[in-house]
Amino acid sequence: MLYEDPPAACWPIVYSPDYNITFVGLEKLHPFDAGKWGKVINFLKEEKLIADDLIVQAREATDEDLLVVHTRRYLNKLKWSFVVATITEIPPVAFLPNFVVQRKVLKPLRTQTGGTIMAGKLAVDRGWAINVGGGFHHCSSDKGGGFCVYADITLAIKFLFERVQGVSKATIIDLDAHQGNGHERDFMDDHRVYIMDVYNRYIYPGDGFAKRAIKRKVELEWGTEDTEYLQKVHTHVEGALNELKPDIIVYNAGTDILDGDPLGGLAVSPQGIVKRDEVVFKAARRRRIPILMVTSGGYQKRTARIIADSILNLHSLGLIDKELAASGAGNPKFLDVNMVSQRCRVKHPRCVFWREKSPQIFFPEFCNTGLLSSVGPSLCYSRSRRQLEGWSRSQACGLGLASLQKTRSRSAEQIGPWNFSKDEFEP
Ligand SMILES: [Zn+2]
Secondary structure, eight states: OTTOOOOTTSOSEEEOGGGOOOSTTGGGGTTSOTTHHHHHHHHHHHTTSOOGGGSEEOOOOOHHHHTTTSOHHHHHHTTSHHHHHHHHTOGGGGGSOHHHHIIIIIHHHHHHHHHHHHHHHHHHHHSEEEESSOOOTTOBTTBOBTTBOSOHHHHHHHHHHHHSTTOOOEEEEEOSSSOOHHHHHHTTTOTTEEEEEEEETTSTTOOHHHHTTOSEEEEEOTTOBHHHHHHHHHHHHHHHHHHOOOSEEEEEOOOTTBTTOTTTOOBBOHHHHHHHHHHHHHHHHHTTOOEEEEOOSOOSTTHHHHHHHHHHHHHHTTSSOHHHHHHTTTSTTOOBHHHHHHHOOOOOTTOHHHHOOOOOOOOHHHHHTTHHHHHOHHHHTOOOSOBOOSOOTTTTGGGOHHHHHHHTTSOHHHHOSSOOOGGGGOO
């Protein structure tokens, strides 16, 4: 149900008005803006980036969905209001009847969790996806905490592993100010998942056991600022993705690294956060790895504006694009024929790129060689409607699959730009 295909015209941006927690002022007791998700969407609508019917409506995760990761015992515990009060850190919740807690607190969180699971599939299909909520990285299969009631990151990855062919390796890039001990506990001995975590070493949760699951651990000091922060993020994101190329990146993009955040204790500026997201998306897109972003922690009044600004920035740089998304070309397996004909200097008579005016060419083998990486996302992700799909391997043989086989083991840098000799394209 969560994996139903949304209309092709939609952006792979997932949201539902049900995300927002609003009831009798209780939300004001927690130091957060419990309506930040709706505000992000409103800013994006104001900027004319999206409209209501062009985003993917998140659906609530059912018990059956949650049981893919959670234990029945844990889900049963949530029927006690005081347990939910402890996990969400909203003490008065303990005194509410559980049906109210279910409807007003847990349903929004289950809907955000459904959103993350849906966005995982969308990211694989379209190259990228953003769940405007989610990112509950302190929750593991049998334990919640730090406002995180459902393990949406673990769920999204397990759903992909179990239900989507070709997804068997995931990398979590967790850049929330806090350590992501939930997914770390869940994937402790799971070699399919590579975890990179950058966090303030002195704050919650300080989970020493969970730290053992982190492959790339970057512990920050109090008050870390833009220059140092961005340099570390850049170095380690590149390092992590060079070490292992996953089938999906889950990017936990918490904004509680923001200067003045009462919980995060770091001092990154709004521009620094926008830049950080850019660094991560560039690294993912350049390598043609699908990326799922969730917004996680960060609940200051100005947080929603920063998240919206960051999404607008990603769009202006061509790192996310609806037209590509709708046509399927956001998928790294697609390439623009105009770009090929401009850059391919070999006019082989059998090369479909030259012979045919048809724009529809699908050429997955091509991308596996790493050739596209040398061109870079700004070129490959042209906004032209003429996208490539539907062509078989043999139809594309004019480009010389034989030589592609040969180059497969070489890196993009070694291959360089499109400067093959004619001989290399002989099939
Ligand atoms: Zn956090």
